Amino acid sequence: MTRCRGCAAEIGPTEVPDCPTHRRKQGRPLTNADIAVLALEASHAPISLYDIRRIFHREFGWAPGEMSLNATVAQDRRCCWAGRGIYGLWRHGLAPGPRRLLDAARLVLSSRDASLTQDELAFTLRHIGYRFQAATLHRLLAQSPTITEPSWHRYTANSVGAPLHLELGLPLSAFETVTKRVARQTRAALKERRRRLATDRGLTGDDPVFTEGKLNTSAPYS
Numbered sequence: 001m002t003r004c005r006g007c008a009a010e011i012g013p014t015e016v017p018d019c020p021t022h023r024r025k026q027g028r029p030l031t032n033a034d035i036a037v038l039a040l041e042a043s044h045a046p047i048s049l050y051d052i053r054r055i056f057h058r059e060f061g062w063a064p065g066e067m068s069l070n071a072t073v074a075q076d077r078r079c080c081w082a083g084r085g086i087y088g089l090w091r092h093g094l095a096p097g098p099r100r101l102l103d104a105a106r107l108v109l110s111s112r113d114a115s116l117t118q119d120e121l122a123f124t125l126r127h128i129g130y131r132f133q134a135a136t137l138h139r140l141l142a143q144s145p146t147i148t149e150p151s152w153h154r155y156t157a158n159s160v161g162a163p164l165h166l167e168l169g170l171p172l173s174a175f176e177t178v179t180k181r182v183a184r185q186t187r188a189a190l191k192e193r194r195r196r197l198a199t200d201r202g203l204t205g206d207d208p209v210f211t212e213g214k215l216n217t218s219a220p221y222s
C-alpha cells in the first residue's frame, strides 16, 4: 500500500505520494488544485466547497473565486465527489471519478455481478459516504438508460455507451483499483444492512433473514 509522504495516509490510484502537504513543508510551489487537495488532506471527512475555500483563505491569505475553485476541484481527479458541493479523498472511503449520484450508483452496480434493490443501493452509497436525497436516487433509477431493471425492483448497470472508466475520466488501471475497493465496500455495506435488519427484528446474526428479492419469484410485470 502506498502512503502519503506528508500525511502517512493511504493514497488512492489518482494521487501521488509526494502530496501537497509534503510539498508545502518543503516550500515547493502549489497549484490551486494542490491547495484544494491540501485542504481535504487536513480533514477527517469530506467537506463542502465552501470549507475548502475557507481553509484555502486561512492558510494562504487569499483564495480564488468560488466558481473558479469549484471548477478546479471538479476537474481534479484526486478530489472525490461525495454529494452536491461536497468533496473528499480516497482516504475518506470515496472513489475518484464520479461527479454526480448517477456515476456513483453506476460504479457500485458495475462492481457487482448481482443486481441490487433500490434500498440496498441507497444503503451502500450512504455507507460509502455519499450524501443524497432518496427521491433523487429513485428518479435516476427510473430514468437513466445506463441503469436497467432486469427483474422487479432490482437494478444493474447497463453497458450502453462509452466504457465507464472513460466516462469517469480514469485510466483503466486506476479504474480497476477503484472497482475492487467499491466491490469490497458494497459487500461490507450489505452485510451491515443485513445485521441491522436482523437486530431490528430481534434475531441473532445467524438466523435466516428474508431480504427483498431473495425469494427469486418471477417478476410479475416484466
Ligand SMILES: [Zn+2]
Pocket (backbone or CB within 6 Å): 004, 005, 006, 007, 008, 009, 019, 020, 021, 022, 041
Ligand atoms: Zn499527504
